[in-house]
Amino acid sequence: MATLKKETLLEWYRQMVLIRLFETRCDELYREKKITGVYLHLYSGHEATGVGALSALKTTDHVITAYRDHGIAIARGVDTNAIMAEMMGKRTGTSGGKGGSMHIASREHNFWGGYAIVGGHLPLAAGIGLACRYNETEDVVVSFIGDAATNNGYFHESLNMSEIWHLPVVWIIENNLVGMGTRIEDSSGQVELHKRAIAYGMQDGGRVDGQDVIAVNKVVSEAVAYARKTGPVLIESMTYRYKGHGVSDKTYDKRMADELHEWMENKDPIEILKRTLLEKYKGIQKELDAIQKAAAVQVEEATQYGLESPIPTYEDLISNVYV
Amino acid sequence: MATLKKETLLEWYRQMVLIRLFETRCDELYREKKITGVYLHLYSGHEATGVGALSALKTTDHVITAYRDHGIAIARGVDTNAIMAEMMGKRTGTSGGKGGSMHIASREHNFWGGYAIVGGHLPLAAGIGLACRYNETEDVVVSFIGDAATNNGYFHESLNMSEIWHLPVVWIIENNLVGMGTRIEDSSGQVELHKRAIAYGMQDGGRVDGQDVIAVNKVVSEAVAYARKTGPVLIESMTYRYKGHGVSDKTYDKRMADELHEWMENKDPIEILKRTLLEKYKGIQKELDAIQKAAAVQVEEATQYGLESPIPTYEDLISNVYV
Amino acid sequence: MAERNRPMREALRMALREEMLRDEKVFVMGEEVGIWNGTHRVTQGLLEEFGAKRVKDTPITEMAIAGAAVGAAMMGLRPVAEMMTINFAFLALDAIVNHAAKIHYMFDGQFRVPLVIRAATGWGDQATATHSHTPEPIFAHFPGLYVGCPSTPRDAKGMLKAAIRDDNPVLFTEFISLYSKPGPVPDDEDFIIPIGKADVKREGKHVTIVTYGSGMTWSTHAADELAKEGIECEIVDMRWLRPLDMATVFESFKKTNRCVVVEESLPHFSFGSEIAAQIQENMFDYMDAPVKRVSAMDVPLPYAHDIELMALPSTEKVI
Amino acid sequence: MAERNRPMREALRMALREEMLRDEKVFVMGEEVGIWNGTHRVTQGLLEEFGAKRVKDTPITEMAIAGAAVGAAMMGLRPVAEMMTINFAFLALDAIVNHAAKIHYMFDGQFRVPLVIRAATGWGDQATATHSHTPEPIFAHFPGLYVGCPSTPRDAKGMLKAAIRDDNPVLFTEFISLYSKPGPVPDDEDFIIPIGKADVKREGKHVTIVTYGSGMTWSTHAADELAKEGIECEIVDMRWLRPLDMATVFESFKKTNRCVVVEESLPHFSFGSEIAAQIQENMFDYMDAPVKRVSAMDVPLPYAHDIELMALPSTEKVI
Ligand SMILES: Cc1ncc(C[n+]2csc(CCOP(=O)(O)OP(=O)(O)O)c2C)c(N)n1
Ligand SMILES: Cc1ncc(C[n+]2csc(CCOP(=O)(O)OP(=O)(O)O)c2C)c(N)n1
Ligand SMILES: [Mg+2]
Ligand SMILES: [Mg+2]
DSSP: OTTOOHHHHHHHHHHHHHHHHHHHHHHHHHHTTSSOSSOOOOOTTOHHHHHHHHTTSOTTSEEEEESOOHHHHHHTTOOHHHHHHHHTTOTTSTTTTSSOTTOOOBGGGTEEEEEOSTTTHHHHHHHHHHHHHHTTOOOOEEEEEETGGGGSHHHHHHHHHHHHTTOOEEEEEEEOSEETTEEHHHHOSOSSGGGGGGGGTOEEEEEEETTOHHHHHHHHHHHHHHHHHTOOEEEEEEOOOSSOSSTTOOSHHHHTHHHHHHHHHHOOHHHHHHHHHHHHSTTTHHHHHHHHHHHHHHHHHHHHHHHHSOOOOHHHHHTTSOO | OTTOOHHHHHHHHHHHHHHHHHHHHHHHHHHTTSSOSSOOOOOTTOHHHHHHHHTTSOTTSEEEEESOOHHHHHHTTOOHHHHHHHHTTOTTSTTTTSSOTTOOOBGGGTEEEEEOSTTTTHHHHHHHHHHHHHTTOOOOEEEEEETGGGGSHHHHHHHHHHHHTTOOEEEEEEEOSEETTEEHHHHOSOSSGGGGGGGGTOEEEEEEETTOHHHHHHHHHHHHHHHHHTOOEEEEEEOOOSSOSSTTOOSHHHHTHHHHHHHHHHOOHHHHHHHHHHHHSTTTHHHHHHHHHHHHHHHHHHHHHHHHSOOOOHHHHHTTSOO | OOEEEEEHHHHHHHHHHHHHHHOTTEEEEETTSSTTOOTTSTTTTHHHHHOTTTEEEOOSOHHHHHHHHHHHHHTTOEEEEEESSGGGGGGGHIIIIIIITTHHHHTTTSOOOOOEEEEEESOOSSOOGGGOOOOHHHHTTSTTOEEEOOSSHHHHHHHHHHHHHSSSOEEEEEEGGGTTOEEEEEOOTTOOOOTTOOEEEEOOSSEEEEEOTTHHHHHHHHHHHHHHTTOOEEEEEOOEEESOOHHHHHHHHHHHOOEEEEOSSOSSSSHHHHHHHHHHHHOGGGOSSOOEEEOOOSSOOOSSHHHHHHHSOOHHHHO | OOEEEEEHHHHHHHHHHHHHHHOTTEEEEETTSSTTOOTTSTTTTHHHHHOTTTEEEOOSOHHHHHHHHHHHHHTTOEEEEEESSGGGGGGGHIIIIIIITTHHHHTTTSOOOOOEEEEEESOOSSOOGGGOOOOHHHHTTSTTOEEEOOSSHHHHHHHHHHHHHSSSOEEEEEEGGGTTOEEEEEOOTTOOOOTTOOEEEEOOSSEEEEEOTTHHHHHHHHHHHHHHTTOOEEEEEOOEEESOOHHHHHHHHHHHOOEEEEOSSOSSSSHHHHHHHHHHHHOGGGOSSOOEEEOOOSSOOOSSHHHHHHHSOOHHHHO
């Protein structure tokens, strides 16, 4: 941490705040029926994992995740206007309005997308890693995985494949203790998920406090270095989701209100970094306020952009089924 | 071992010899085109694992396996006539000639069959175990698994499920070091397969010398006791296949001739038990010879029975698609 | 017979509950069927009433859910396994088609697989390409399986009960778009709609509409519209895609000599293909016109609401 | 153009080898494609020639094979992934249908998936119920995917090369019963049979036989037999099930006014259904008789040789 520059920390702070505000706005927009449909999985609470992990990467590296993907896209630097337009199903969205909130992607950012089938993107991550080795680059892939997804066959087959072929994949489990409404104790025989690395003879990157962006960055940076040269690593990042599974989830957070409260009060990733910054740099509050303000403006801009953007047409409906 | 009776050891010897002779005869019959088709997976070399494991069970317990199933069926006490008839696709076969060599089963022996889709029977084993718990019996399920099958998604999902529900399943990996032509080092990131138990928080039954029927029986007996009361266990039994993957495999054993030779010469399960018996019981050779002879007669009888049995009819073709 | 108006999800719940009360061996398993009360709230309240032994939440493991249900069914239990949506059942295709549907045959009758796999199907409201399939015709391709898909709450109850009581594996799909639609449901605890019986949902003499599930919605509206112009549609709700009750279709066709097939599924190698093929095969001399097919467009379903709806069938397309 | 008689497996190998030589990005992966030289010996010798980077043996993980191939393809490589048999591709249905076939659309063209999935299909010689499927019509249900299935070594070479060079995902199925059958194969390294073109394999005027893959065998024999009685069959080999070249079928039908569809697959919701449906839909006024369908019986395939053959189509059934 000694070597982290102030600007770096501020940039992480900015990204986390931006994600939080963006997600909060999406939640509102959903209630206002500006974002529609049945799916909307907010990243609020997870910010430090996404931001800490992606800040360990080069732009030539690769990122892929599941449906809880807006925060990841933002951390990867994808234009918030285009992300918001996609949430609203607009032509100007990252996926032309055809993918929706679960399928944000940006080829130019090597962000290979969010995927809605639990586990479905994991072999894709292996395949992207395979291409990196095939092309003899030293690029790596960061693939996020939900805790509950680690029970799925895709996880097993993909991680094993990545190990036998020494693929440059950093597998990051975002362990928010639950998949939809099912607690990890009820779905995983092994609740310390990083230990699943043993089943593949894989480098175990351990458990990291996923609310501490600095800690996440450190662990992922080491893993990335290892992956570039040697092979895959499995990391478990402990985190929490603030807004239920998705917008259709109406009960979980009531059921677990105490736990939620505890995380929000004492383990909020933005607050943790803020405290660190305030302790370390006198008079930084102003800068933090400015960041907050700029982020709010950016989210508002994105919202307007989305609202004003045109909806897709019949031409869009029938295009890109095939190349 | 102190407690093992002579009769028990002789019975194991009998079963192993019977399996070996049966499989050898099948091999011949295939060459004589009395057994046809493209699949025939011999159990030769694996005898101690099947016999040692199944001798740890009660008749009310359950057994299920993959396509390398004739030996298991014999060890479970299924009528060799009916097994041989099935190999030949005859009406009198265990599955009426409709299942063939990969699908031997016997409801009355609680032998739930051989299955040809790699990994496909593993959730079935979990389901059978689930029914045991549901019905509040203390019966257990022994499910055999090929080493290469442990890389498959079915393995992961099924073992995890068995652990979270504390199902009475003893999972026995028959590690013969290879799946078809692919060596375990090339297909599994973790080559000590019993360690995969950790990924499920499952009781690790360890590695056992799968050529030593006494050792297998001991390890499986302990596991069965544990499973009845507590939950699943994973065991890895080290063994070797003598006849290639199946009858269509024409190259593997040539490629690995030295290894094969080593196993046949020094680790043959029948020879190992024989040595033990000869050391322990003076003058037992005669009994062994008698066993050998009786087994040969039994196999010949089964062969004749199979050959003379009628082939299925159009009625058979269309029956039992539905209940 | 006493009956009450209920949405389809409640009719399904009723069927589950009654069968669970009737037979100890019936139990429910699947993702979020318990504490969450079911993603589509079909299993709501069952955990509380029957406890965790009979209502099992599972990990997100479709292969193992279907496969374990097969094993339990072979042992004589009667599992009702839920696939949260049919899209995820793609992951269980092998367990369903190569295990559930084959075991009775392959072991020549030694084992039975009295299993029901329930799955929500069809349009899911901007659920996008991977989450919007209507693939029951694909499953109906395979012998050894029955495939049912109700269009009304009444049918939902009677068909699901039939499926649970039957000794064969049944894939039972439930349209998301129909879950909330109410309709009369008999109280009778032995109300059964037998497997393989189609239903003439509306009588008419000018044209036969053959459909199932959500297709009933568009078909009924279209028939109402056409009635205004004096065209009387007869609507055959197939109810089961396997076995396929073509006798009922043929009977209607003999009267109308014309047919439109309406389905939410994709156009090719699908429900409409089979119905049209069988009609021309068996009713050739009765045909006044070719069988027309109305289905979703041959594209993946997109997210954006307006173009999503364009891709789906509609009353106008049926007319 | 120089050509030589080769069995189909050799024609396929030629296509693979030539494309691997032509384009560094083409590589082969699958179970036993390397050291074992391919279960059906299609990939024989490739490991030796191209090394382990370009010929990758995989674990028995169909989901991951297909999925990893998708990821590699998105990155611009051109994987040719082998499913040892199409039966095992059931385990990869999600990866194929919900990933390979959807990604180009779902991300609105940002990514391409230039992927070929090869799989042996059909009767496997007493391979029994789980190992004897002919399900390419099922895969052809889904937009976003192409589905090809050659009937001759010549077509095998040209079609596989087209599939490899195309930027869309292609499921390419190869009949086990045809692997050893020889036929002329052009040496030309740019011999391509374009995706979506059916082929009139035999001209005739009395009846059109529409078929593909192994169906050609029975169809040709039947046509030979019928020729003796003066009945001239025109045989349309569809070659691709998606896109489906109905124009060629219609053209033939206009001439013959009669059609028989021959396929090895199961009868319902299948190839024959779609062909028959489209003919009656578009050619109604040209129809002298209903379209007949010859397919496998509606049962799982059993082990015993004699009844296995009973269940399959045959020349007699076609006649
Ligand atoms: C194959 C499949 N099965 C089920 C679902 C439904 N589903 C979507 S998200 C989810 C929970 C996943 O939980 P986790 O992996 O922990 O990720 P989190 O939502 O907590 O980020 C489920 C069951 C799905 N999308 N795909
Ligand atoms: C899903 C699936 N994929 C591929 C195959 C083809 N196959 C049959 S057996 C086998 C090797 C299995 O090896 P292992 O599990 O070690 O068992 P062993 O044959 O050594 O007893 C393969 C690849 C199959 N039957 N099912
Ligand atoms: Mg989670
Ligand atoms: Mg093995």
